Amino acid sequence: MSDQLVLEPGESVASQARTDAPPAILLDRVNKWFGALHVLRDVSMSIAHGERVVVCGPSGSGKSTLIRCINRLETHQEGRILVDNMELSDDVRALDAIRREVGMVFQSFNLFPHLTILENCTLAPIWVRRMPKAEADALAMQYLERVRIPEQAKKYPGQLSGGQQQRVAIARALCMKPKIMLFDEPTSALDPEMIKEVLDTMVTLAEDGMTMICVTHEMGFARQVADRVVFMDRGEIVEQGEPVEMFERPKTDRLRLFLSQILRGH
Amino acid sequence: MSDITLGTAVAAAPEAVPRTAPLSQIGLVGWLRANLFSSWINSAVTLLVLYFVVRWAIGFVEWGVINAVWSVPNNQTQVCRDLKGTGACWAVITEKHRFILFGTYPYEEHWRPALCVLLFVGLYIVSAMRRFWRKELALVWIGVLTLIGALMWGGVFGLSYVPQERWGGLVITLILATFGLAFAFPLAIMVALGRRSSLPAIKALCVVYVELIRGVPLISLLFMASVMFPLFLPEGMNIDKLLRAQIAIILFAGAYLAEVVRGGLQALPKGQYEAADALGLSYWQKTGFIILPQALRLVIPPLVNTFIGFFKDTSLVLIIGIFDLLTAGKTAIIEPAWQGFGVEVYLTVGAIYFVFCFAMSKYSQGLEAELNRHRVR
Numbered sequence: 001m002s003d004q005l006v007l008e009p010g011e012s013v014a015s016q017a018r019t020d021a022p023p024a025i026l027l028d029r030v031n032k033w034f035g036a037l038h039v040l041r042d043v044s045m046s047i048a049h050g051e052r053v054v055v056c057g058p059s060g061s062g063k064s065t066l067i068r069c070i071n072r073l074e075t076h077q078e079g080r081i082l083v084d085n086m087e088l089s090d091d092v093r094a095l096d097a098i099r100r101e102v103g104m105v106f107q108s109f110n111l112f113p114h115l116t117i118l119e120n121c122t123l124a125p126i127w128v129r130r131m132p133k134a135e136a137d138a139l140a141m142q143y144l145e146r147v148r149i150p151e152q153a154k155k156y157p158g159q160l161s162g163g164q165q166q167r168v169a170i171a172r173a174l175c176m177k178p179k180i181m182l183f184d185e186p187t188s189a190l191d192p193e194m195i196k197e198v199l200d201t202m203v204t205l206a207e208d209g210m211t212m213i214c215v216t217h218e219m220g221f222a223r224q225v226a227d228r229v230v231f232m233d234r235g236e237i238v239e240q241g242e243p244v245e246m247f248e249r250p251k252t253d254r255l256r257l258f259l260s261q262i263l264r265g266h
Numbered sequence: 267m268s269d270i271t272l273g274t275a276v277a278a279a280p281e282a283v284p285r286t287a288p289l290s291q292i293g294l295v296g297w298l299r300a301n302l303f304s305s306w307i308n309s310a311v312t313l314l315v316l317y318f319v320v321r322w323a324i325g326f327v328e329w330g331v332i333n334a335v336w337s338v339p340n341n342q343t344q345v346c347r348d349l350k351g352t353g354a355c356w357a358v359i360t361e362k363h364r365f366i367l368f369g370t371y372p373y374e375e376h377w378r379p380a381l382c383v384l385l386f387v388g389l390y391i392v393s394a395m396r397r398f399w400r401k402e403l404a405l406v407w408i409g410v411l412t413l414i415g416a417l418m419w420g421g422v423f424g425l426s427y428v429p430q431e432r433w434g435g436l437v438i439t440l441i442l443a444t445f446g447l448a449f450a451f452p453l454a455i456m457v458a459l460g461r462r463s464s465l466p467a468i469k470a471l472c473v474v475y476v477e478l479i480r481g482v483p484l485i486s487l488l489f490m491a492s493v494m495f496p497l498f499l500p501e502g503m504n505i506d507k508l509l510r511a512q513i514a515i516i517l518f519a520g521a522y523l524a525e526v527v528r529g530g531l532q533a534l535p536k537g538q539y540e541a542a543d544a545l546g547l548s549y550w551q552k553t554g555f556i557i558l559p560q561a562l563r564l565v566i567p568p569l570v571n572t573f574i575g576f577f578k579d580t581s582l583v584l585i586i587g588i589f590d591l592l593t594a595g596k597t598a599i600i601e602p603a604w605q606g607f608g609v610e611v612y613l614t615v616g617a618i619y620f621v622f623c624f625a626m627s628k629y630s631q632g633l634e635a636e637l638n639r640h641r642v643r
């Protein structure tokens with residue numbers, strides 16, 4: 001529905017994946033269970049620095065769980081996850097280091113409602129990166145300008161529209177200067193007229209060479225920026241490849257069915 | 267585009283001047299009509315209630331002001347007794363107010379507890395103002411409380427030593443309430459956080475503490491503190507009775523407040539924790555900057571409710587013989603000359619409690635509105 005409305009795909013963004021260097025993220029036969037429910041089944045994948053991956057798949061297929069394992073909001077039970085060559089384990093210091101490198105944007109924004117927009121953006125740089133306050137303020141204003149809402153800096157999240165809140169959430173994550181950004185359905189909670197402003201922000205980010213993993217059903221966005229689309233179903237990676245290839249010549253029935261469903265408008 | 271439409275509209279028909287609502291619908295008249303006289307039954311009930319309220323008020327003024335006796339010469343209470351209840355005997359307050367306020371504290375040293383009461387009130391006022399909410403405030407508290415201790419005990423700066431058994435009255439109530447809540451509140455926050463801890467031992471400890479203390483009446487806890495606790499202490503070691511009662515009150519208030527705080531913690535959406543984690547904030551940074559500020563704002567009304575309850579519950583220490591405000595009031599009318607004037611004394615003591623509790627309540631309403639401004643669009 002919104003795919004057609006919003007995303008007559010723009011100029012596609014040139015790939016910036018550096019495949020020669022060691023991967024930014026490496027998943028090696030990752031398995032995860034919620035109780036008896038097997039939500040990730042032998043998921044393996046390697047993502048290069050500068051690569052942009054779009055993850056799609058039906059609801060409940062484990063997309064959120066997958067990217068939440070990458071910054072350890074969820075713990076996996078089998079297999080290995082390496083972020084920037086650091087293995088995710090119970091080691092607290094490795095976890096701190098990884099969370100500093102990995103930014104995350106949620107479907108429900110999750111801004112801190114009792115802090116102003118500016119404070120939302122400066123809290124982590126000041127306390128986690130130990131940045132002086134003036135420097136953090138300047139940095140935050142720079143990113144707020146990049147997501148085109150510097151004039152809202154003194155307001156509280158509740159005073160902003162959904163699209164504006166999500167752009168603040170992106171700026172907040174960027175203020176930590178992450179090497180990798182994770183997006184979990186960043187536009188699913190938004191009204192159609194606000195989806196474009198958020199996607200535009202993400203396109204800019206892609207153009208700057210950010211490593212991104214993005215769970216989304218915005219196929220126009222996928223065509224425009226993704227180096228690779230990963231299709232998940234029931235906890236497995238069923239098919240992956242270049243966006244055009246995947247959308248126009250799906251190899252599996254499951255992907256074909258999924259594509260026909262989202263093109264009909266969810 | 268909107269300019270054009272506006273222009274044509276003005277040309278076609280002049281804009282209607284906004285009228286005020288009909289007088290019968292707004293202001294005092296409108297309010298009375300809507301709330302008190304909306305039907306003939308409501309009108310009848312309103313008038314009836316009004317009649318009783320006025321009668322009672324007139325009666326109270328006659329008793330409390332017009333027929334009242336304000337003082338009597340050297341305990342000659344016969345004048346009061348001759349009134350046969352038609353007038354108040356405020357003479358009992360005139361005569362006994364220093365005893366009610368300061369208990370058996372040496373008479374010529376009464377300025378010391380009096381100064382302490384003023385110090386407490388000053389401390390409350392300063393702490394209530396948001397512009398003083400800085401780290402230095404903790405130092406002010408430590409300083410003032412130390413000063414109060416020095417004033418009450420004496421034995422330094424040329425002040426004579428006054429043993430704790432002789433302290434009494436309002437100052438005891440304020441000591442129990444202030445120290446009680448000042449220690450119980452941080453304790454409660456730690457216990458509430460501990461109950462949600464992922465470490466089983468800490469979690470179990472906090473659950474046991476809350477359930478154990480909540481399941482026992484404060485009175486029995488006070489008895490335990492005053493009678494049983496000393497039995498477990500080594501020979502010759504003696505902890506002051508007031509301190510023991512104070513600890514019992516802290517433990518009791520801590521358990522109740524912990525549950526209030528936990529309610530606030532649970533009301534926060536999971537996303538707030540996750541966003542803080544994803545940004546790399548440590549546990550204490552997350553708790554201090556994100557979780558507690560929001561959780562505590564949410565529970566200001568039940569928190570203040572519990573505070574007020576405990577302010578008054580300090581009066582239960584009378585059963586273990588500590589001379590708080592209420593006990594002092596009760597003791598003041600034991601003397602034969604003044605027996606039978608309980609109403610006047612209890613009204614006065616009640617009024618003192620009311621002033622403190624009402625101030626707390628009013629202040630919390632203002633604070634709540636101010637701290638939750640971010641939620642208003």
Ligand SMILES: Nc1ncnc2c1ncn2[C@@H]1O[C@H](COP(=O)(O)OP(=O)(O)O)[C@@H](O)[C@H]1O
Pocket residue numbers: 034037039057058059060061062063064065066
């Ligand atoms: N915290 C949890 N506890 C138990 N089950 C969960 C939890 N989170 C997700 N699940 C289950 O795991 C499966 C995958 O969920 P999720 O990763 O959120 O899927 P998606 O994001 O693809 O819609 C779903 O069946 C969901 O019900």
Ligand SMILES: [Mg+2]
Pocket residue numbers: 063064065184185
């Ligand atoms: Mg999801």
